[in-house]
Amino acid sequence: MNVEKIRKDFPALDAGKQLIYFDNACTTLRPVQVMQKMNEYYKEYPSCAGRSNHRLSMKVNEEVMKARKNIANFFNAKDDSEVIFTRNTTESINLIANAFKLKREDIVLGSDKEHNSNLLPWLLAERRIGITRKIFKFNDIEDFKNKIKGVKLVSIVHTSNVDGTSNDVKEMIKISHENGAVVLLDAAQSAPHKELNVRKLDADFLACSGHKMLGPSGIGVLYGKKELLEQLTPFMMGGDTVNNTTYDGFEIKALPERFEAGLQNYSGIIGFGEAVNYLKKVGLDNIESHEKELNKRITGGLVEINANIIGPKDANLRSGIASFNIGNINPHDISLMLNAKNIMLRSGMYCVHSWFNANKINGSVRASLYLYNTKEEVEIFMKHIKDIAKLVR
């Protein structure tokens, strides 16, 4: 993987800007290829898909279909129609929370390290329809086994955005299926960084966002097995979700359109399709090993200064995320000081307040890496981190 060549595709990393971007778990930078593809829609065929018969509309249709195919291939879905476009991971999970047939006292199981996007929809469903929620300890298979009995839906995060550790989802999906439960995978933090094969995993549903994997913001995906998607009742209906309506009824469209109500974010869809193309060309395995290599360097430096690393000290288990605290320095102070040095990263609880509160940790600093980050950037970062550590010595 030629990082220097890759960096040239990212205008935000122009040498003159001297920007070190380590906030990739929040959102990634976008390559020029994605931007060009998005602009192409607005410049050459700014029209709506699947409705009109004219040439521009046909072109949009074709590009949207291509993007859907790219994304289906990216996840190795059986059929393109198993890919539904949403706004983001949050909307995908909310779609399931509203469309999956859940009734009072049905059990939904999640881990203790879920993003608010995969916690709040279920808390709401608990209040709205009276489902029961169960929580297992993150990546603790024994605890998972203890809690799986009677569960109707397992909605779990794949890779945690707090510390980069992952649930053993292959095993969990297997156990879930053995116990008759359906599994929804929050892949927002895993899809951008590792090869995901929904058929190998046997995932029933999978949610992810374009903006975390070089794609545009405002576009996401819900993957679902066709037979399961067909059982869902759309919770949002409107333009292009039906073939016909009368005053009393409607004839719903086939998959995936029945879940894509109203005019879609075509530029975003097309850009997302281009983003997964880009990732495939670079190779997810290459990206994963590059991130781990950089994370090892960061972890080594953090151990040197006795930083409190959240999660395991083995960087191999934390993909491209290093979440830490230095002494009693407020994590926001650290991120603000680094910002003054042109290093962008995040501090706080990353929308996983529940886990931080339960563990009585007042937030952390998070450096999250991606394919365009370099060893030199890591060195500069560590130099400043060491300077900051001196503040409390």
Add this chain to the structure above:
Amino acid sequence: MVICLIALPVFLILGIFSVKYRLLAKEAFRCFFKTVTLKPCDTGLDQKIKSEITARLMWWPPLASIFYNRFNVISWVFAILIITSTFFVGQGAYNYAVYGNCNGENSNQFCIFNVVRAEQPEKEACSKIENEHELHPEKIKIDGYPVRGDPDAKLTMVEYGCFGCPYTKKAEPVVRGLLKEFAGDVNLVYYNVPLSIHKYSIEASKAASCAREHNKYWEYHDILLENQDELSDGSFARFAQEIGLDEKEFSECFNSSKYDNYINESYNGALAVGIYGTPTFFINNVSLVGPQDYRTLKKMIKDELEK
């Protein structure tokens, strides 16, 4: 939190010039409001300031460390300084509004609001004598000296001036303005002190005395000060002509020595009073050396009139 007390006025001032600082000023105001109502500041502004400054001090880690770890103490020190200085500025502004001088009643010290004094706070009077010394208003003898304004006015302001002195010229608009404002209540006695450090000052005194013979003293006084930079051997006759004096009569007077004694006596009289610089003003027993701003003199006049 206390940093917001400092940040608010700073960002308010910077906000005049930039929207960016207006937003920060808003944040500072919210934080300020919370601080004074004893609630925790939740804007994060204090954190931003602390971290930004610490990052800039990182070139010398011990300094950055002291700043970071003692931020609250440092903030308090600056907050107390800013509150104290605000108090003194307020006091100065009050003094300026009420007494015409930010240092208080009857003060003759430097005041930044007094523009005239600010230009040359050190030496603002023309002087032949280096050292300042005590003035003796009780020794003033003004009988026979020219009076401007109502001779029966309640109050007399005495000005010791020199026609060649640029500070005497500088004081002139203020003096004239006050005589206009207090017409009928205040008059001016101009006591000329020809300082030899100014070329033609003795000639100017002599010429003015000649003009006085024809009741044209004040016209000549004014033309001399207005054209102070043009004083020359030939200028005195020209000025006389301009104010309508007979050229021949003026020249005879000017070329004679009839006023030599008078000029010497005047000069010695000024020394007896202790005059060490021009202009020097006396309003009853209160003296002021150097050109004064309008408000200062006006305040003194009003006070004397009210006595």
